[in-house]
Amino acid sequence: MDKIRIGVIGCGNISDIYLTNLRELESLEVVAVADLNHEKAVEKANKYGIDLVLGVDELLDDDAIDLVLNLTIPAAHAEISLRVIEAGKHVYSEKPLAITLEDGRKVLAKAEEKGLLVGSAPDTFLGGGLQTCKKLIQDGAIGEPIAATAFMMGHGPESWHPDPEFFYRAGAGPMFDMGPYYLSVLINLIGPVQRLTGSTRVTSPERTITSEPKYGQKIKVETPTHVAGILDFENGAIGTLITSFDVWGSKTHFIEIYGTKGSLSVPDPNTFGGQVLLRKPGEVEWSEIAITHGSIDNSRGIGVIDMVDALKNRRPHRANGELAYHILETMHGIHESSIKGEHYRMTSTCRQPEALPSEITK
Numbered sequence: 001m002d003k004i005r006i007g008v009i010g011c012g013n014i015s016d017i018y019l020t021n022l023r024e025l026e027s028l029e030v031v032a033v034a035d036l037n038h039e040k041a042v043e044k045a046n047k048y049g050i051d052l053v054l055g056v057d058e059l060l061d062d063d064a065i066d067l068v069l070n071l072t073i074p075a076a077h078a079e080i081s082l083r084v085i086e087a088g089k090h091v092y093s094e095k096p097l098a099i100t101l102e103d104g105r106k107v108l109a110k111a112e113e114k115g116l117l118v119g120s121a122p123d124t125f126l127g128g129g130l131q132t133c134k135k136l137i138q139d140g141a142i143g144e145p146i147a148a149t150a151f152m153m154g155h156g157p158e159s160w161h162p163d164p165e166f167f168y169r170a171g172a173g174p175m176f177d178m179g180p181y182y183l184s185v186l187i188n189l190i191g192p193v194q195r196l197t198g199s200t201r202v203t204s205p206e207r208t209i210t211s212e213p214k215y216g217q218k219i220k221v222e223t224p225t226h227v228a229g230i231l232d233f234e235n236g237a238i239g240t241l242i243t244s245f246d247v248w249g250s251k252t253h254f255i256e257i258y259g260t261k262g263s264l265s266v267p268d269p270n271t272f273g274g275q276v277l278l279r280k281p282g283e284v285e286w287s288e289i290a291i292t293h294g295s296i297d298n299s300r301g302i303g304v305i306d307m308v309d310a311l312k313n314r315r316p317h318r319a320n321g322e323l324a325y326h327i328l329e330t331m332h333g334i335h336e337s338s339i340k341g342e343h344y345r346m347t348s349t350c351r352q353p354e355a356l357p358s359e360i361t362k
């Protein structure tokens, strides 16, 4: 099969790492870029040697493009993905799949109707660190997983991000911004979620920007900034997930998985490598486990490479729309449970992505 030809819509910050990692591959080629801001598309095309700079409509109309990488802002994800699918192309979107569950369902339904694939970030769970954890669990290193903890504890992005207001708008906050990393790992390692409860709070109705160039400006907070969820997984394991923009310091670890025969300390789910630690019954110290898989540096785009390989070999791809929708529903469910004061029962499920083989092909 010929190379899959990719068009990129959205040439902002994150596009650099995709365009770097998707260069010089046998299976695919980025042939065109587009952005609402044409200058940004021109800049990336020049930087990465891409011949075609198109308008969004032109890119969608281009029959030579098979798959579109949707790297626009979250509010535009669903609209762009729907247009891509309508144009008869596969789509791989940055996270989240959509802002609302309704839009997420529309994207999946339209793709199914047209016989096209939907992929979605994050793809960090395909990195060497997290695949090592997957292999350990599959090999029985901790026995049956019975519980997990996952913590994203910080004090928000207004101290470093130049434009931090959107993090405090509806559809953002710590869970929708960072939750996809944590949930994709928990679901990859444990399985889908069946039922959950959540508690959320807004700690401060107003935040002050301390980064430049907006130093001193105030942000009105419109979304919960401390979000805690208890997740009942389909296999009976119980997860505790907290994401916060309200915490000044914490010694909690990113993710730990507790099994009947040991505990696993999992690397930062927003990275591809990291340290994997195992502690077995009776041991007083954790042991570091050697990484068994490749892709430990910033490998954003590995989910696209896997999707292209899946297309060619007619097999399911790992960072897929079904998983992304399950993650989106889990995040909405935690907020809804808190508002209603009752458990939220998931309506979606997903398959656990297959483990990657130890040798990773690019």
Ligand SMILES: NC(=O)c1ccc[n+]([C@@H]2O[C@H](COP(=O)([O-])OP(=O)(O)OC[C@H]3O[C@@H](n4cnc5c(N)ncnc54)[C@H](O)[C@@H]3O)[C@@H](O)[C@H]2O)c1
Residues within 6 Å of the ligand: 009, 010, 011, 012, 013, 014, 015, 034, 035, 036, 037, 040, 056, 071, 072, 073, 074, 076, 080, 094, 095, 096
């Ligand atoms: N920046 C990061 O470190 C980072 C990390 C992980 C994930 N992401 C995700 O990547 C996505 C993009 O983030 P970013 O930081 O690159 O944002 P950005 O604002 O730097 O870039 C987004 C680009 O999309 C373009 N755009 C917006 N709406 C469009 C539309 N309707 N049609 C065409 N172009 C459109 C904008 O002009 C802009 O150039 C987000 O979903 C974000 O959550 C970003």
